[in-house]
Amino acid sequence: MTNLVSRAKELLENKTVDVVIGFETGPTGLARPAFITDPVKTDKLVFDDRCSHNLAVYLTKHEVKQMGKTAIVATLPIMRSIMMLISEKQVDPENIVVLGISTDGKLLDIADISVMKGYIEKSDLKNPEKFKTPLDELSKLSQKERFSYWQEVLSKCIKCYACRQACPMCYCIRCTVEVNQPQWIPVQANTHGNMEWHILRAMHLAGRCISCGECGRACPVGIPCHLLTMHLTDKVYDYFKVYAGTSEKMSSVLSTFEPDDKESFII
């Protein structure tokens, strides 16, 4: 922790960066994203188990981009998100400094993107253990049972789009649901429209989801929508043997064609 604070302070003092995105403690004791521009205020930075937000979501936010060069506190999922954003040309690696944090909470020395890539490659990239049980339980259900499970769960969706907004990979300026000529997805939050939205979201994240689980955590009504994208993460690995966010030059699994791709799913 002291390492993180002093490193952040140093970066701001010597003007290597204009802003540090990290975590602070809010008034109710929750950790939350913080944006620090004044070196004196780096003391506010915290890092512990409460810090689950995927801060990479801010790298594409208009107001944050305006702030200048950015240092970002980054756990493994955040580093993978940054890698994905670089690969999709949304973030210029020259404009960011990664304050990497290891799984045991230590500050890593991430000098550049190749070091970050090396760290990611050495890491366990599977869906986190805590999501394995619910994923396995869903997989055990028959197709019909699974469909009715999602039908019931998604009927609660209020279409607040917290899942989309919390996701660093959902950076489109105009999301498909906001395109209204034609209106692809019903605007109203009914079961049918909700299912269309969540299936669409999951498909757009297939091969791009880095398994942070933020979409599910952000949902105010408790829909485990992260299980949809995480299931696809497993499927994409089964088919293509790749995990998202592992290289600055990733091919998109659903929009890149290779002559030796398996086509067993095409009827």
Place this chain on the structure above:
Amino acid sequence: MEPTGKLIRKHSLEKLYNNLADTRKIYAPVVKSDNQTEYRYNPAYEEITFEHIRSTLSVKNVVFPKVENLLFYTNSKTESTIRDIDTGEIPEVVLWGTHPCDNAAFESLRSIFCWDTNDLFFTERLEKTTVIGLSCHQSDDYCFCSSVGLSPDSSKGSDILLSRLQNGDYQADILTEKGNGIVSLYPELFEPDSSENPMITEVKQKFSHEKVTERLATAFEHPFWLENSLRCIGCGACAYLCPTCACFDIQDETRGKEGKRYRCWDSCGFGLFTLHTSGHNPRHVQSQRWRQRIMHKFSYMPERNESLGCVGCGRCSSGCPVDMNIAEQLETIQNI
């Protein structure tokens, strides 16, 4: 009418609920397996909670459903035939165990939906709603009703307000003719007031809403908005959980020749909300949208609607994925 105090014993309360549930729609709070509290129609009495601090969603959907059909239409080659909705078919609903913040929100909503013209659907739904409220004997850090002119035992918006006594019985304040109507159906369940003081939680005042309103009048260009909304990710959770947020969208949905026009929840926090056809967006960044949210509730509504757009329930803050704590922000605003 003059409010009257009554006593309702624990076992009589159960009878009251069951009698009402047998004869009409009653909307009551239930704790789900994931510990979220949700309102359901006519749950069994044993399922109902009296211990919730706040339900995940407010109960505004009773008067302002997330989707409200406005009309149906049939298109032919030359003309459209419109079929109106019969608001007479909207059922009567009893709200059970809603807290004073949520009950006060109906007045706030009314000030919007009946600002110049009475909204047909809203008015009909509100007219057909009877509120059996429940004072709060518990609160948490997110509660701030006392900062917006309310309290854990405010009677505003309730027809009957229940308050728990030490022994588990309830004081029942009968506040309106509608409330009296319920009592007169089952007079044997109500006893004279016991004069015992009910258990009411304490909610500390965090800010003065008058000061906030006064400060906001000249704070439109303040750097506060940008600095304090950087972490806002621009979802609609706050607006959709809020009992007083009333923004809606109107859409036509057609299948073949048949179609319907409906209105559904919308949020000023979304970029699309103010996007013009030309492509210009007067609120093109999130800080402007966050400012709008606060301004509307604490400056524009007091000015235009003579009401506040906030009842201090704390849902926007407890449900925010990034801890945009509104009470904290308002506390700061009054001193900027």
